Amino acid sequence: MKSFKSPLSIYVIWHPSFKEGIKYAESIYNTYSGENDFVTHARYDIPVSYRTLSYGKDIFAPIPFSESDKNALIILVDEFMFNDEDWTIGLNKLLKSKPKNTRVFPISFSKYAFDLNKEFLSSTQFIKTKQQSPDFGNDFASNNKIIKYRLLESIAKFLFNVKENYNTKTDSDAPIKLFISHAKADGEKLAIDFRNYIYGNTKLKAFFDANDIADGHYFEQEIKKNIDHSAFIIFNTDEYANREWCRKEVIIAKRYRCPIIAVMDIKKGERRSFPYSGNFPTIIWDDNFEEVINLILSQIISDKYNELFLKSIVTMYKLEEKYSCIILPKAPELFNYIDIERFKEERKEVKPFIILYPDPPIGIEELNLLNDIDSEIKFITPLMLPTYTT
The missing domain is CATH 3.40.50.360 (Flavodoxin domain)
Structure with a gap:
C-alpha cells in the first residue's frame, strides 16, 4: 500500500x-x-x-x-x-x-x-x-x-491551482470567478448589489450573465465556458425557478461539478421549486455579504480538497485494480447517474462499480433510492473502505 x-x-x-x-x-x-x-x-x-x-x-x-x-x-x-x-x-x-x-x-x-x-x-x-x-x-x-x-x-x-512545478515567485493564482445566477424579475437588484460589493471589497471576479458576454458570442456556450472555471451562487427568489435560463444555469453548473451555494430570498413562495436545485449549502439573505462570500469560498475549498483527498485514497488503496471507481466531492444524488452512465459507456469495463464520496455516509433512505436505479453500484465513503480493501 x-x-x-x-x-x-x-x-x-x-x-x-x-x-x-x-x-x-x-x-x-x-x-x-x-x-x-x-x-x-x-x-x-x-x-x-x-x-x-x-x-x-x-x-x-x-x-x-x-x-x-x-x-x-x-x-x-x-x-x-x-x-x-x-x-x-x-x-x-x-x-x-x-x-x-x-x-x-x-x-x-x-x-x-x-x-x-x-x-x-x-x-x-x-x-x-x-x-x-x-x-x-x-x-x-x-x-x-x-x-x-x-x-x-x-x-x-x-x-x-494544480499546476505541477508551481513557482510562487513567478506564477500567480488565477482569480476566482463567482457566477451570479439570478432572475431579473425579482433578483436583479440583489445580484447587482452583490456584484458591486465583490468589486468594491474583495479580490474576486464576478460573472453577471449578459453584461459579461462579448457581442456576437453564443450565450449558452459563453455561460458554459465561464461556469467551468467558476463557483456558482444562486440567488433563489420567488421567480427564480420560473425562469428557463436560471434552470439551465443550475443544470450546467451541476454538470460541470461547480462549487454551488444558494442564497435564499423567498418572499411569498414558489409555484414549483426546481428539483435539481439542491444538494448544496444554503444561506438566508439578510444583507450578509461577508457571510455569503465566506460560504462560497468554503464550498470551493470543500469541493476541491475532497476531490483531491479521495483521489489520494484511491491511489493509496489501489482501488482501481479491483473496481471501476468514480469520485464525487460531495454526497451523491440521482443527478450523478448522468456521469455514471457516461463513465460506463466510455470504459466498457466489467469490474464492480463503486462511487466514493466524503464522510459521513448518507442515510439509508437516500441510499435505497440510489440503488433503486442500479443495485449493483456501491456508494461508499472512506470510513467504509475496510470492507472493500480486505
Missing part, C-alpha cells in the same frame, strides 16, 4: 509571547478542520498544526513538507517575533528551505512586521490587520474577520 499524502496541510506559526496567537490559531483550526465549528456549512478536514513552542534547540518543531502535496504556512507576525533574534534566524532558515509546494501567508500584527524578513518576505503580500495601527489597539473580532476572509480566498486559489 502506498503512503497517504494530504492534498494540503496548514501550519500556524506564532511567537509564544504573543498571547492572542492561540485565539487566532484556534479560529483557523475551526475554519479548516473537522466540523469547521459550523461556521461555514462546508465539510472538509484539512490537517491544521501549530508551531509556537520550542523543540530542542529549534524555535519550533520541524515541518514535514513532503507529507503533503501542498503546505500553507500562516505566520502571525507581531513585535515579539520581530524583536526575538532566535525567531528571526529560525524563520529565515525555515523560509530558505521551504519547497515549491509551500505557500507562505504572513499576517501583520505590528507596524514592523514587513521588515521581519526582507530576503524572503519583502515581495510577499501580507494580510494586514488593524492591530498594526497603535491607535486601533487589539480588537480580536475585527482582525479575525479580516483574516478569515483573506485566508479563505487565498487557500481556495491555492487549492484551485
Whole structure:
C-alpha cells in the first residue's frame, strides 16, 4: 500500500509571547478542520498544526513538507517575533528551505512586521490587520474577520491551482470567478448589489450573465465556458425557478461539478421549486455579504480538497485494480447517474462499480433510492473502505 499524502496541510506559526496567537490559531483550526465549528456549512478536514513552542534547540518543531502535496504556512507576525533574534534566524532558515509546494501567508500584527524578513518576505503580500495601527489597539473580532476572509480566498486559489512545478515567485493564482445566477424579475437588484460589493471589497471576479458576454458570442456556450472555471451562487427568489435560463444555469453548473451555494430570498413562495436545485449549502439573505462570500469560498475549498483527498485514497488503496471507481466531492444524488452512465459507456469495463464520496455516509433512505436505479453500484465513503480493501 502506498503512503497517504494530504492534498494540503496548514501550519500556524506564532511567537509564544504573543498571547492572542492561540485565539487566532484556534479560529483557523475551526475554519479548516473537522466540523469547521459550523461556521461555514462546508465539510472538509484539512490537517491544521501549530508551531509556537520550542523543540530542542529549534524555535519550533520541524515541518514535514513532503507529507503533503501542498503546505500553507500562516505566520502571525507581531513585535515579539520581530524583536526575538532566535525567531528571526529560525524563520529565515525555515523560509530558505521551504519547497515549491509551500505557500507562505504572513499576517501583520505590528507596524514592523514587513521588515521581519526582507530576503524572503519583502515581495510577499501580507494580510494586514488593524492591530498594526497603535491607535486601533487589539480588537480580536475585527482582525479575525479580516483574516478569515483573506485566508479563505487565498487557500481556495491555492487549492484551485494544480499546476505541477508551481513557482510562487513567478506564477500567480488565477482569480476566482463567482457566477451570479439570478432572475431579473425579482433578483436583479440583489445580484447587482452583490456584484458591486465583490468589486468594491474583495479580490474576486464576478460573472453577471449578459453584461459579461462579448457581442456576437453564443450565450449558452459563453455561460458554459465561464461556469467551468467558476463557483456558482444562486440567488433563489420567488421567480427564480420560473425562469428557463436560471434552470439551465443550475443544470450546467451541476454538470460541470461547480462549487454551488444558494442564497435564499423567498418572499411569498414558489409555484414549483426546481428539483435539481439542491444538494448544496444554503444561506438566508439578510444583507450578509461577508457571510455569503465566506460560504462560497468554503464550498470551493470543500469541493476541491475532497476531490483531491479521495483521489489520494484511491491511489493509496489501489482501488482501481479491483473496481471501476468514480469520485464525487460531495454526497451523491440521482443527478450523478448522468456521469455514471457516461463513465460506463466510455470504459466498457466489467469490474464492480463503486462511487466514493466524503464522510459521513448518507442515510439509508437516500441510499435505497440510489440503488433503486442500479443495485449493483456501491456508494461508499472512506470510513467504509475496510470492507472493500480486505
